[in-house]
Amino acid sequence: MTQKRLAIVCSYNESCGNASYAHVLRNKFSEYVHCDVIPLDLFLLQKSSPAFQSAGDRHIAEIAARLSAYDYVNIQFEAGLYGAKDADVLRRLTMLLDACRSVVVTMHRINPPTFHLPRVFWQFAETFVAGHPIVATRAMLAEIFYARPAAKLYSRIIEACRRRSRAANVSIMVHTKRERRIVREIYRFDKVVDFPITFLTEDQRREVLEKTDVEAFRRRHGVAPGVKVIGAFGFISSYKGYETLIHALKELPDDHHLYLFGGQHPASVAENVQLDPYIESLLKLISEKNDEVVGDARRRLMPFTRGRTVPADTGPETAGRMEETLSKLLSYDLLKRVHFIGELSDPHFIEALRGCDAVALPYLEVGQSMSGVIALAIECGANLYCARNRSFAEVMKYYGEVFVSFDIGNHVELAQKIQRGGNRFEEARNRALATYNLQSNVALHLEKLGFTLPAEPRLPQTGTAQPAA
Template identity: 35%
Template sequence: MDLPQITPRRTRLAIISTFDELCGIAGYTRALEKQLSPHMDVTVFDLDQFLLRSPHRRVRQQADRHIQEIARALPAFDFVNIQLEYGTLGLTAERILRRLGWLLDAAPAVSITFHTMLEVNTGLRWGDAGAALMRLRPHRAAAALVGGLRDDLLARRAYALLRRTERRKTLRLIAHNRRDARLLREVLGFGDVSHHPLSFVSASESETVRAVARRHDFPQLRHLPADAKLIGTFGFLSPYKGFETAVRALRLLPPDHHLLVFGGVHPQAIKRYATIDPYLDQILREGRVGRSVLDVLREEGAGGLRLEADAARVMETHPGDLGPRIHFMGVLDDAGFARAMAICDTVVMPYLEVGQTSSGAIALALNMGCRVVASRTRAFLQLARYFPDEIEFFDIGNYAELAQRVMAEPARDRRGVEMPFNTRTNAEMYVRLHAAPAAARAVR
């Protein structure tokens, strides 16, 4: 008698993440859902940032109920993946840990994808505090000290929570670089740790985008000559992005080079009644955009200039005004960022070192086959271990070196090249990590 054929049931995977947001984690989750859907049944639970990041007591209670509702749905899944950026769960360590604990308790089996890696024993940030005091910023110095203690406490309690979970159920951890994987495995002692760089689009998908992307898709660029060299920076405006370094480098580049700023002020950074975001103002001042000679002299000192005799000249537009060569392109969705990268001659990542472990922007640029010039941060150096010789580096803040890198010939044409770590290998890792517990549960 022939035995009936048994079709294996597809794994039911729940992903907990921001999703309906213009942020890197949400963008990665949208890409991950697309990569995994052919292989398993994926349901994304969107973390409501309006509720979870509100300081108001009544809204905080609604935020707790929001997490509890997600937790009640989790037992119906084989595996739960949490795309962990601590701040997406709340504003304080207490709220973050309480809500994370509810999710861990409810999940039948769980994996954690770390978007921020908190290290223990960091203690007081004396270096950051001292630098702030040297700039006569005592409030920033105090914030650095308090922030170091807060992050250390959050790290200790979060890892303790994960260790308790590991003793009771399947727990698998995913890092975005080898260093963080070693920290989790060798320093913190977790047993099941994997790593893979962020991956958004395949080589074939990037070529499809490149085939249709045109400069004329962006109204701000339609007046530029066809031979203009476009340098792109990407992401929400924040001091750690180092965009002012790109502006300084632009001064040293020929007039046919233009800087495109794809991004804007983060919604969480918008302040009531603020006339301009401080970092955006810094970028405009650095580029002397719309400023006269007198404006700059007031800031940098008039020296021996005789204002009465040179009154007409000092009211003129400053000769270093880069306004015509700096283009603010606004905040784009996932597809818009990919098209924007496709039209750039060079993608520049001038970030500062802030302990960041990964960057969606640089990962997407590599996926898109772009020429990438990046500052020598630890995160970018770790990423380069997956992609040897694919990133051109310059020292953090060295705008002269950045300008020289941009002017030099690129090492090679990266368009259409499938990298060794890509969307396929990323999906394979997630399928492998989430299949075994599901199969065991199906047998029971």
């Protein structure tokens, strides 16, 4: 019997969640079909000059020509991977769709048509009056210059899927039930399914839970004895709300340290920029919070002492406390409790998720689909603290209550709950992951592609990661 062939089109040789997700899918698909990865050349695709535009189109045309040799195709789609302009993105995806006989387009985000100018200005006014002028301005500009055009692009992309579905087997996969409803009820395309992001096989998950060496993790990152590690993960971006973590750190005891496992997003690297503006703002905030603590302590001590001299009539117990406060004041440095670790390899990323005393995801509400970090954190049994945004509310529709929640931006609530101690929700996670796992994810992909799974998977074969053309 001729072996079926499947190609995954994605940003494979890049440092991003899309590439990591495609890698685990390829390994699992390979238990059933011959699976190759055809990587996108982002060097050619993500620039808008005419020369790069033409080169990018040729690159996509070459990929499309190769897809004719495959029975099935999975396109991992994020708009920014396929072009700098909406017209380029739509044209290139259409070229790929037209080359496929059976395809699942995995969309990692769907923008609904929500733009309404009076509502945008009203929300701006409310936020501005509440004392958040920068947040209000950013939100309004994002709505006007990003959300509305993005919704129009996704409408056209789904229309391209609908046109191709008249001659080929075309399905869309999304990662939340909300986005499935958007595709089906707003954009009126019925061949859509939803499934959360998954990364680990059952054996891999068991190994993480049972064999992660927390002490090795602490030695690797220089974590001092007695320090409680609060971890933040992934690229450092403004929508992740890291300001909330810094505010919370100020409220926590000195033995709590913040570790940022991730670095600047490659797409934000610009010529002649000495420091990423968002990272610069975080460093400034750390300095400001440090000065607040020192200033408050000085004001409290001022009535009792000048400089470092304790009044002679002060009792020994009070004098001891004052000396201790003075000592802490002189040595206080919030920056020493914030650690920028940088990017990690996948195994060390997983080890850190499991090894942290707390994993905090204080993300703002930006209309994000499912986060790859929260998906992997749930699989790894991380001690999770998540902001109450709509994306994480969607996660709960699959997994139930498997993390501690706090209101967006409420650093006091976050600090109190971290200090109180979390709950890894082992039983609830095990129940949910019995249904929403990598095996079920791949089975759903193959079902929509028209492949019938055997009763038992065959032994894995070696697919290839095809070089970019």
